[in-house]
Amino acid sequence: MHELGVVFYVVKDVKKVAEENHVEKVSAVTLEIGEVSGILHDYLTDCWNWAKKKEPLMEEAELKIEQIEAVTFCEECQKEYPTVEHGKICPYCGSENTYLLRGNEFLIKEIEVSD
Template structure:
């Protein structure tokens, strides 16, 4: 499970951001995870308490937003969700597409109080 190592890095990034901006209390960390990324949101949630233990983020909330795995069909230029359509364009049935989103793993927001 590589999620723990990645979440530990997220904690370090947030702590560095807080230090640079003189933030002493963080309430919530909001992550965006693409549904096609290698990160499994449930595992990230499960790892978070261990990753923040003993840090300034201990006791903070984690919010995860899932970003859709969208592609644009190279045949008809329509946008569709790859997972929902099994990688086949629902409009023209082509299997030739260009990935638009879904592999992201981002810190979207740090909510301080």
């Protein structure tokens, strides 16, 4: 379960940003997670709920997840298509000369603070 390791890095980064900005309480963290990133949202949320209790700065912080849809580009026909639905083979021309444009990201989008 690499979700716990991911949560540790998020907590570390949020703590650093909070410290730099003299923030005493974080109320929410929004993550953008790619559809094919391999991160399981339910596991990530469970790990978040466990880890946040260990940090006074974040003990009440909500985790918000926004999914980034996976999109693949075909170099043969120059079209984009949904990766999960069609995989590596282009549904328009049948080419395997494709690559992932987006959908593998993992980003901290927003940190909300309490007054």
